[in-house]
Amino acid sequence: MISGFSSCVYKSYPGSTFELMEEAVSKALEMANLSYNDVDGLLATYLPGTFDEKVHLHFFTNQVRQYLGIKARFIDTIDFGGASALAMVYRAYKAVKAGEADTVLCIIGGKASGIRSKGLTVDSLDRYTNDVSLTPFDDFYRIYGDMNPVSDYALVAMRHAKLYGTSDESRAELAVKQRYNAKNNPYALYKNDLSVKDVLSSPLISEPLHLLEIVYPVDGFHCFVVSKRNSPLYKLDILGYGEAHWQAMPPELQDIVQTPAVESSREMAYDLSKVDAFELYDSFTITVMLQIEDIGLVEKGKVAKFVEDKDISYKGEVPINTGGGSLNCGQPAYMSGGIILHEALLQLNSMAQGHQVDGAKKIFLNGIGGWNRSHSVSLILGVRE
Amino acid sequence: MEQEPFRIIDLGCKGMNLKEIVDFYYMSFDKGSLPYICCEACGNKFYYPRSLCPKCHSKQLRLCTSTGKGVIFSYTRINRKEGQLIYAIIEMNEGFRMYSNVEGKNVDIGNEVQVYFSEARGRNYPFFRLLG
Structure with missing residues (x-):
């Protein structure tokens, strides 16, 4: 099913975004033992401002194909932010099963360094040009000087702390435990020792979130090749899948401490005790903690104790973010579930050098997207028995 | 007023x-x-x-x-080079919620706030300050 995959991540890539994308695609096809001529499907995610700093690319998938030289009979774009990569492989898998394509490229990433140098993120491009809107209601909230997505998740973390007593230390503990997993991961950017004190003494960006609880945006692409052809990789299957897309502005939600992962994971009704590892999207420490609750590893409000008590290392009882996650590998193009999907594929193919989960056969992934947490995709990938 | x-x-x-x-x-x-x-x-x-x-x-x-009265549903102090501001979700007494800024010391979830209006980007917009 997933015949090849790649990760090309740089703190700052000097060349064109198209070139960086090509590097990732070529690498994934090489792993799959396939050529560009075998490709007849494309799924891509476009993140504003991250393609050579262009706000918009007209006919985006055409531009990708024009550069790479790909003729296709199946094309789509997915726009779920941090939940995109998981949705892309699912849709590619369905397309291949239905005979709509034989080999589909799933491409996600971009260059974050350009807009970063302007002090912007993909969620604040409207401060750079009037030609971008974030919601239908920008005039009624952007005047308040938010720093979304950081401030949006800060509001959630603050309320979670108030309702359930979740301390700054417990979020820091999560960051420390993820760092442990990153230490032996060749793909990690950050590997030095990290303590709770280090996290809590890093600058307070948007209270209660500290700098070391926030992902670092990098330049990079992931490519996943979904094909019906044989490949050197293990044969994987999708054992469970669920999506949920919420539509309310965060103030209009019943509460902000729940994410749509409550629904996307429930759709699968899967026994979590049969899962060997969890890869949970980690834009911020609180993002992981919300998902630990919402996918049902622990009930709402109890995640602090869960993080304190459980060994979530790749050697532990409940391995979570086994390669250190985006917090330690960087976040390509400001949002991407590519990091967690790439890590899951390393694990399932026994390729996780230095941080392999013993006997990893089934992995639960969850992606969250949108600055306001509107998208959630839950996916269980497993090695076919 | x-x-x-x-x-x-x-x-x-x-x-x-x-x-x-x-x-x-x-x-x-x-x-x-x-x-x-x-x-x-x-x-x-x-x-x-x-x-x-x-x-x-x-x-x-x-x-x-609205009566203009509500409580802080959640808040965050945002630290920027230009200074600190408090970004919040306000739950109004009528039951709807909205983003705004809050002025005042001892800001906390559940504390009562009152709307006031001030100019931003050339127009008047609602802002909040702590009651009491």
Whole structure:
């Protein structure tokens, strides 16, 4: 099913975004033992401002194909932010099963360094040009000087702390435990020792979130090749899948401490005790903690104790973010579930050098997207028995 | 400044268009009152202007004016080079919620706030300060 995959991540890539994308695609096809001529499907995610700093690319998938030289009979774009990569492989898998394509490229990433140098993120491009809107209601909230997505998740973390007593230390503990997993991961950017004190003494960006609880945006692409052809990789299957897309502005939600992962994971009704590892999207420490609750590893409000008590290392009882996650590998193009999907594929193919989960056969992934947490995709990938 | 008492403005606005709603919002801000929308069909109260109810999709909407009093639902102090500001979600006594800024010391979830209006980007907008 997933015949090849790649990760090309740089703190700052000097060349064109198209070139960086090509590097990732070529690498994934090489792993799959396939050529560009075998490709007849494309799924891509476009993140504003991250393609050579262009706000918009007209006919985006055409531009990708024009550069790479790909003729296709199946094309789509997915726009779920941090939940995109998981949705892309699912849709590619369905397309291949239905005979709509034989080999589909799933491409996600971009260059974050350009807009970063302007002090912007993909969620604040409207401060750079009037030609971008974030919601239908920008005039009624952007005047308040938010720093979304950081401030949006800060509001959630603050309320979670108030309702359930979740301390700054417990979020820091999560960051420390993820760092442990990153230490032996060749793909990690950050590997030095990290303590709770280090996290809590890093600058307070948007209270209660500290700098070391926030992902670092990098330049990079992931490519996943979904094909019906044989490949050197293990044969994987999708054992469970669920999506949920919420539509309310965060103030209009019943509460902000729940994410749509409550629904996307429930759709699968899967026994979590049969899962060997969890890869949970980690834009911020609180993002992981919300998902630990919402996918049902622990009930709402109890995640602090869960993080304190459980060994979530790749050697532990409940391995979570086994390669250190985006917090330690960087976040390509400001949002991407590519990091967690790439890590899951390393694990399932026994390729996780230095941080392999013993006997990893089934992995639960969850992606969250949108600055306001509107998208959630839950996916269980497993090695076919 | 003394707030106007709670009142409901029924514009008989079945099928009111978005521009009329937004105009009413800015007119309210200029007069020092906080508008919101009440769905006549399901009772949903919401702040972010739409021409239909996002819950039941009825177009029978009523423009209302809030007492301007509410509590902090959540907040964050944002630290920027230019200084610190408090970004918050306010839960109004009528039940709808909105983003805003809060002024004052001892800001905490559940603390009572009162709306005031101030200019931003050349227009009046609602802001909040702590009561008491």
